[in-house]
Amino acid sequence: MTGSDILDDTTADHERLETELVAQDRDAARVATADIDERSARRLVNDLIEDDMVRPIPDQHVLVHDPSGEAFDSITQLAVFHRGWRAARDAEDD
Numbered sequence: 758m759t760g761s762d763i764l765d766d767t768t769a770d771h772e773r774l775e776t777e778l779v780a781q782d783r784d785a786a787r788v789a790t791a792d793i794d795e796r797s798a799r800r801l802v803n804d805l806i807e808d809d810m811v812r813p814i815p816d817q818h819v820l821v822h823d824p825s826g827e828a829f830d831s832i833t834q835l836a837v838f839h840r841g842w843r844a845a846r847d848a849e850d851d
Contacts, residue, residue: 798836805839 793801802820805811812821819828820835825842829835 793833793836793840795833798833801836801839802832805835810839811835 802811805822806813806820810823812823813819814821814828817828819830820832821828822835822839822842825838827838829838
């Protein structure tokens with residue numbers, strides 16, 4: 758390109774905008790898992806225990822997430838894991 762054509766070419770601008778919009782769409786579609794506090798983690802884990810999705814193993818001080826087989830020694834870690842696991846399962850169903 759020569760002269761004013763170089764200044765008028767906005768191809769790179771358009772590609773940068775498209776990339777940014779795609780990234781924003783991905784961010785909006787993701788499930789937030791890092792924003793769980795201790796109280797909501799306990800509530801979620803208690804619900805999972807009642808629904809037989811989590812099994813406490815008292816002598817080992819762990820909680821087992823039965824659908825995945827993963828064991829956790831932290832209620833918060835288990836709650837965050839379960840949210841991510843559920844989001845992945847929901848994404849597969851779509």
